[in-house]
Amino acid sequence: MTLFHKLAMVSAFALTAAGAEAAPVLRGDITVLNTVVTVADMFDEAGALAEKPIFSAPAPGTTGTVDLASIRAAAARVGIVSFEANGLSAINVTRAGATVDERTLTGLILSDLSGRGLMGPGVNATVRFSRFIDPVQVATSGVAVRLDQLRYASGGRDFTARFVLAGQNRVLDLSGTIDMTVDMPHLAANMPAGTILLPEHVVMRPVPASQADAFGYVPLDQLVGMSLNRQSREGMLLRASDISPPLAVSKNELVTIIYRRGPMTLTVKGQAITSASRGAGLQVLNLASKRVITATAVAPGTVEVTSGSVSLAGL
Known part of the structure; x- marks a missing residue:
């Protein structure tokens, strides 16, 4: 080498x-x-x-x-x-640590209620603990905290809960109340009977969820365009019985009566004896013949008689 x-x-x-x-x-x-x-x-x-x-x-x-x-x-x-x-x-x-605080614990409770079907769509829940919850730092390995047990009866308020903290040989036993509400439509101001509701006439306010079904919830999109049945005060909860389709023809109103038969269309003047919304029936006096006939309100100030309901001679 x-x-x-x-x-x-x-x-x-x-x-x-x-x-x-x-x-x-x-x-x-x-x-x-x-x-x-x-x-x-x-x-x-x-x-x-x-x-x-x-x-x-x-x-x-x-x-x-x-x-x-x-x-x-x-x-x-x-x-x-x-x-x-x-x-x-x-x-x-x-x-490294993860913070477990009141917000974290509240989220676990709400998730459990939703998963068990105790908090449906559109329901808002407010959780209040009976004591202040000091934020706790726990290990980041695995789940920071899990809800081990939640005792709550549907329709009630009181609850107790047990949480297990990650990496610690201790649990959190807590109690408190849960208030569930549903936003329901209320009148924004005093309004006379016959007011046609617009979006600005309605405000959504919370109502206890346990009472929502009894009140008869009406979605906002089904309120707009409807007429108030009576004079109503500000803050009143709107129910299905408080509204109806707006009148197309009012009692004693002068109207045009339309009669169609095949290619023929006949119009005469009349006077409404009863009121009706669009598509509803009413009694009308033919001012020419002085006969009372049954017609259907088809538009504001206009009613129509079908060929089957009355003959031409009956007009």
Whole structure:
């Protein structure tokens, strides 16, 4: 073997040894997910010791500071005799955490009520706990909190609930009330009988869900264009019995009577004896013949007699 080959081999072995013995390099501030800080969390180039625990992690959602002397002592205990400090004198170790607060717990309760069919579409629920809930930081591994039990009777208000916090050997036992409401239409102002309802005449206000069915809910789109049956006050809850289709013909109103038979159309003047909405029947006096006939309101001021209901002579 030539001298050149010997030198090349020595250099290769030296490089291999240097690579194998490369010292771990201390990282800067770190964030961990678990209850312990491992060598791999703390150092780059951790090697075979990567999974070794070196410190206990702080509580979820908190940060602890570790000085360089403490790091050297802990590293020596797991077999790291030297490492590159990277110019650091201390590092901050943060434990990732999830916040469990009143909003989180309320969401779990509402989700459970919805899943059990106790809170249908259009129902709003307000959850009030009997005591203040201090926000809690829990581990981020897995589900932060789960609802273990909810006791609530349909139509009632009181509830009790048990929650299990992630990574903690404790539960939250809470109680409170749940108020369920449905937004229902109310009059925005005092209005006379016969008012044709427009969108601005109606405001939606909450009504206890347990009473909504008894009140007879009418959707807003079915109110607009309808007529008030009587004089009504501001804030009145609108029910199906409070409205009706607007009148096309009013009592004593002069009207045009239309009679069609085949290609022939006859019109005469008349006077309404009764009122009617579009499509409804009414009694009309033919002013020419002085006969009372039955007709159908087809438009404002216009009624129609079908060929089957009366003969031409009967007009």
